[in-house]
Amino acid sequence: MSAIIPTLYLCATPIGNLEDMTYRAVRMLGEVDLIAAEDTRHTRQLLTHFDIHTKLTSYHEHNKLTKGPELIAYMAEGHDLVCVSDAGLPGICDPGSHLAQLAIEAGFKVTPLPGANAGLSALICSGLDTTRFTFIGFLPKTSKKQQELLANVQYYPETLIFYEAPHHLLATLKILYHVLGDRQVALGRELTKKFEEFQRGSLVELMAYYAENSPRGEYVIVVAGYTGEVLKADHELPEHPKECCEYFMAQGLDKKTAMREAAKALGISRRDVYQAMLNN
Missing domain, CATH: 3.30.950.10 (Tetrapyrrole methylase, C-terminal domain)
Structure with a gap:
């Protein structure tokens, strides 16, 4: 008799409306012994809504390098695991993809519990x-x-x-x-x-x-994708902080907001933009 291979379930959660949760996802969240969640407080609210009492553990971008191997070791003991993000499909703009890679490398099964995606x-x-x-x-x-x-x-x-x-x-x-x-x-x-x-x-x-x-x-x-007929912008954002700030103000932004947007656009600090405005 062959050994049962542990499974990592990548479970979609609602992007807003709780009624978008699938029957299968609700069932699996209740059947496994552990859920790896991006934000355990957020996921606990979801579980409470569906009267699910499964244990949660934190797995997110800032602890994935240490927590990921721990979760793989947990699965190696013969346990299935469900991974969820705060909203939508785990692995899309969150560390669920890293955990999937680790599980595949370990020889475990990785399967989706499909659902909402923004x-x-x-x-x-x-x-x-x-x-x-x-x-x-x-x-x-x-x-x-x-x-x-x-x-x-x-x-x-x-x-x-x-x-x-x-x-x-x-x-x-x-x-x-x-x-x-x-x-x-x-x-x-x-x-x-x-x-x-x-x-x-x-x-x-x-x-x-x-x-x-x-x-x-x-x-x-x-x-829309490129068609060869797209009107190209006739100028780029000014590279000087003062001119860039003035550009955003010309678009209708107040000075404080324009300074913030200029700093972001140029990849510099707001203090640098402020100093440039004072020096000119």
């Missing part, structure tokens, strides 16, 4: 091409690395999918415009939640909208 949910509601797409996720933090990444994908014919937080949204729309040109875009926020909303139009139109309306909630940005 990127694909926004894509199918975008009105843009869904036959071919490239998932990018969050852009790098510095302007230089952002531009390098976007330069690599600017001629992709596939629809592009990005994630962004509200306080970075306007700056991200602007760098998308400056590198990719004025493409059609769909922005989905608070997907499946009470205040779910989609904004569709060109990058220029949406930059103008969010210059007047403060972004709220987490966003998925879906951008």
Whole structure:
């Protein structure tokens, strides 16, 4: 009789609406002895809603290098394990992919418990091409690395999918415009939640909208692929801190916000931008 191979279950959790949890996922969360969760407090709320009392352990980006091997050792004792992120599919923009790699290397079975995903949910509601797409996720933090990444994908014919937080949204729309040109875009926020909303139009139109309306909630940005007919931006962001700050102020941002966005775009500190404004 062959030994039973332990299984790592990568379990999707709701991106907003708790009713999007699947019957199978609820059953498996209750059957295993341990759940590896990105934020145990957040996951405990989900388990409480479904009257599940399985033990939780913390597994996230900052402890994955030490906790990952511990979880593999736990599985080596013959246990199955479920891994969840705070929302959506584990392994998409979170360390679940690292744990899957470790489990595969150890010879364990890795299987999905499918469910909600923000990127694909926004894509199918975008009105843009869904036959071919490239998932990018969050852009790098510095302007230089952002531009390098976007330069690599600017001629992709596939629809592009990005994630962004509200306080970075306007700056991200602007760098998308400056590198990719004025493409059609769909922005989905608070997907499946009470205040779910989609904004569709060109990058220029949406930059103008969010210059007047403060972004709220987490966003998925879906951008049309390159067609050879995209209007390219006619200028780049100014490289001097003062000029860059003035550029953002010309877009309708107040001085404090413009200084913050200039610092982010140039990859420098806000103190450096402030000093440049004083010296000129």
